[in-house]
Amino acid sequence: MKGIEMLTCPYRTLMRYKRWSTDGLNAVLADTMDRFDEPHQILILRVLDHIQTVDEIFSHNLEARGHAYAVPRSAVLPSFETLVDKSRSIGAWYVDYTDRLTPDMVDEAIDFSFSNGAPARMTRGEMILHVASHGAGHRGNIGALLQMNGIQPNPDRITDFLEAERA
Structure with a gap:
């Protein structure tokens, strides 16, 4: 990769890493969710839903379009399967978005509102860093x-991702 592409490479790498590590976490959870008691299952779903909702909110912000979220979570807690499907979709969206990202777009500031209605302004690059x-x-x-319940988490380090990508 040369020249101008190097300016957007870190953002593309971050979104590919995010997708990889999210897919890995979801795979571990798919195999082990039944080992958690109901309160822990609900907690896991709430955290996954919060991640997903913030990802969706910021995808709207990156496209400079409004969103209907009043809080950074779903009104009704989705199933694990639904959250996995949605995470795959939004992960693909972010990879595609950063593939199309140009250097002049990275520093472009966008006005938007947080889910609580507070006005905000961030660059596209800052939004991508926030999502990651x-x-x-x-x-x-x-x-x-997972560790508290004796379950080995998936590798989640960017160095693991880079090694896997280069293998």
Whole structure:
């Protein structure tokens, strides 16, 4: 990769990493969800739903279009299967979006409103960084819960992703 493409490469890498690590977490959860008691299952679903909702909100923000979210979660908690399907879809959207991202778009500031109605302004690059770090933090929350229940979390380090991509 040369020249101008290098300016958008980190964003493309982050979204590919996010998709990979989310898919890995969902695979571990699909195999182990029945090992959690109901309160922990609900907690996992709530965290996954929150990640998904924030991803959807910021996809709207990146396209400079409004969203209907008043809070960063669904009104009705979706099933695990629904959340997995939605995470695959939004993961593909972000990879496609960052593939089309040009250097002049990265620093373009966009006005939008947070889900609580507060006005905000961020660049496209800042929004992508937010989506990546937000998801990583909450995947870590679920990873800790997995470990507390004797379950090995999926590899979730960007170095693991890069190694897998280069293999």
